[in-house]
Amino acid sequence: MKIGILGGGQLGRMLIQEALKYDDEFYTLDPNADCSCANISYFTQGNFNDKQDVIDFGKDKDVVSIEIEHVNVEGLEALENQGVKVIPNSKIIKIIQQKILQKQFYDEFQIPSPNFQIILSREEEIVIGFPFVQKLNTGGYDGKGVQVIKDENDLINMWDEPSVLENLVDIDKELSLIIAKNKRGEIKSFPVTEMVADPKLNLLDFNISPTQISEDIQIQIDKIAQKFMNAANSEGLFAIELFLDKDGKVWVNETAPRLHNSGHQTQEGNANSQFEQVYRVLKNLPLADTSSLGFSGMLNLVGEENFIGTVKYEGLEEVLKLPNTYVHLYGKGDTKPGRKMGHINVLANSREELLEQLISIKSLVKVVS
């Protein structure tokens, strides 16, 4: 089967890596000829934000999917109209692409998500109470395009762009649920994972799975997942990012219609990975067993501040000597501050041991140039 992926980054790379054990052809489209997928797939250099490029790329494929959500949706619609299978469908990608549509979608389907106000410019009257979070409708990623407005004096810092203003949640934990649905209607999720963010870079730092949550919280999450999958009405793999607040209530932060950083530890930590699961979805095969094999965690290898250029990984040999530790690099030649260059997965017998290992590995390895 000819499988086309819009985007040639690390998510696509790890999907292809997993799926090479089967018999399919992978095609990728990315503007960057040095991208993570360029040398491991049939690569087309082009713009996934351009309608014609998307159509030209997808028209002779059996199925087209994405590894980044900021793609040209009209191109995907045209492919659907030509009979090309697009997973997830263009409708849900379009909703998720825009924070405003995404929030209205949660509202419409009674999926709990922080209260919000929509503004098209800074001139509009602010009716939501302080403090609140401003999220740009489009163009934000990895924490960029998100800022907290604390009080009246802070209003001057607001961006003058269409945005969602959202109540600031008093966060106890940030959780993530990865869930998949195939054409036969099977739905399967991975155990809930906990994300620990680096306050400076705002990039996901550690990821721990499974998280320890009460039955009540698990029930809230299951209900959210069920409502989301009904509302989305699409095949695909989705990452639902959640806030658990200090009162024990679960809120949806946002959803990604694709493979997700919070699922990387499934590569060694679960019976099957999120990458295997996407492959199963794209081929409408029985969904894979997602059980945890124990405690697992992940830390991102992110470019250090002040280093730009050909990448060097300091301390990697020390890490490779450790048991139950797995290094994944993304085939990116150049590092820059904050760039995701790879990750390390760790397996452990307890949550405490896992955290200790992750912290010690983080201090061992540095991404420099």
Ligand code: ADP
């Ligand atoms: P991105 O799409 O760039 O990852 P998010 O919407 O996930 O942006 O926001 C980035 C981070 O900002 C979140 O992981 C969380 O820590 C914080 N954040 C976002 N929305 C809220 C909120 N309503 N209340 C409290 N913190 C928030």
